[in-house]
Amino acid sequence: MNLHEYQGKEILKSYGVPIQEGVVVDSLDKAEEAAKKLSADTGTEWYVVKAQIHAGGRGKGTVEETGSKGVVLAKGLGEVKNTVDGILGKHLVTLQTNGVGKKVNKVLIAEDAYAPDFDACSEFYMSVLLNRGTGRNIIMYSTEGGMNIEEVAEKTPHLIFKEEIDPKVGLQGFQCRKIAFNLGLTGTAMKNMTKFVAKLYAAYVGADASMFEINPVLKTGDDRIIAVDSKVTLDDSALFRHPGFEDLRDTSEEDPTEVEAKAAGLNYVNLDGNVGCMVNGAGLAMSTMDIIKLSGGEPANFLDVGGTADAERVAKAFNIILKDPNVKGILVNIFGGIVRCDRVANGVVQAYKSIGNINVPIIVRLQGTNAVEAKEIIDNSGLNVYSAITLQDAADRVKELIVD
Template identity: 70%
Template sequence: LLPFQARRIAFNLGLSGMAFKEMTKFVTALYTAYVKSDSSLFEINPVLKTSDDKIMAVDAKVTIDDNSLYRHKDYVDLRDLREENPIEVEAGALGLNYVDLDGNVGCMVNGAGLAMATMDLIKQAGGEPGNFLDVGGTADAARVEAAFSIILKDSAVKAILINIFGGIVRCDRVAQGVIDAYRNMGTINVPIIVRLQGTNADIAKELIDKSGLDVMSATEFQEAADKVQAVLS
């Protein structure tokens, strides 16, 4: 943030005199704190101008980027897990990027972009995404089993859609991970649709189809959507 930009903010707020100077300092300090704390959000609402032209932050919401916490050990000590979603806390401890949502279809994907597209797919199929869950580049049996256990903690989930692009990770390895995880967990009482595209996708589909498990494979996005729609209807 350059000095003239801070002054422009104060000017656009219609301030003058001491209030103008105080707002310029306030905005500059706010930006400095945002950058130095590695935050993804600094929301000050409301901001108050006192009768003697002081600028005060009356309330604030700050979101720290989790990926930066290794640089801010003191912030970790302030974390209150009681204020957080317990399933999200457990998922984080397992190394899973999980966000709990209100829908009825559990999602297991690799990559945030694919996750967003998958949630759109679920909505188009008449469902609502029950979570955002990114398993990352490693999708072996242990990781898939951990993801299953997290998704199934949500009693509202009526189906699970696994949508993986095998770029870094091979699709056949993911498929074997799904099969092994399913067998390790025993019976899973919700339908599972698996769409795998990328390296060794044809082998992966064959593994799923011949596994003898209650798991449906799909190749195309629309095919996966149709199967989600079918199990929800």
């Protein structure tokens, strides 16, 4: 689950990580009052207005309707309202959005953390995530923080450092000091960075996150270390341990079809292919996607219907898959262990009839309990539904009916 910047900063702050303070608003009328409150709390005289969307590159992005950037400095209270008006409610296009961009429903009015001595500030990059190859957490960091970090990774990868943490022992003090040293810090700044790293890692572990990315981490002119931005992804599988985190989900930022599937209890991920998949079990789903690719097609989605595949559930799955205009056919590949294959076959037939006009071929492979009976039901349905027995049969059907 992805979070907005202001939400990620709230988690960071709860673990003692120093952050760039700010106030989030969702209407123009609240902008000036929020800026006044921020000024009273922090003493800031300039403000940074930041679009809150689930996409990176906001500082380089452009608001379609006004030409504004997604991150803008307002030099004084008098500029705040106009600056917010140029972003809020508009569509921001970045390198991580499509051409339409994402609508900005909220903006963060933040303090100018670089004042009063901009030239004495330094920007760093830092992230914490799992290295799946080693099974260890890793801290990635660089002296070259800021908006051009992608170019740093591409052109000067030697400027990106990595520190792996053994989860059995956790982050050690010498590792925090090593990170601060590699960032070229000394004295008070080094001590503050060491504390910052330790607290950032504690937030990552404590929140059951998949990733914490801070870009930039700012060293101020007086050697404070502050998280100026935050990009946070939480592990959906661990949300049960954090009841309040589910309330942070912003469904307006997610794929509407995926939101609908989640509400229906279906595990669905939208992809870019032309063959829809309906499978029970994640492992079988991955195998089915491989079959589709080997047959010359491309999977249009990942959809796991789980252990129940009755007519209502199958109909919901069909409807969700068919929302994708790129789908040229559907492959149903279900193993009947918990649920009998003949029941699934009847569910497919009933779902097909209830939906009505389905103008793409459906290939059904059912193996397990009562598989023979299931094949007879499919073959005798009189519908645009084709049965398959083996994985090779399914692949051949995909090639014949969809790819060719």
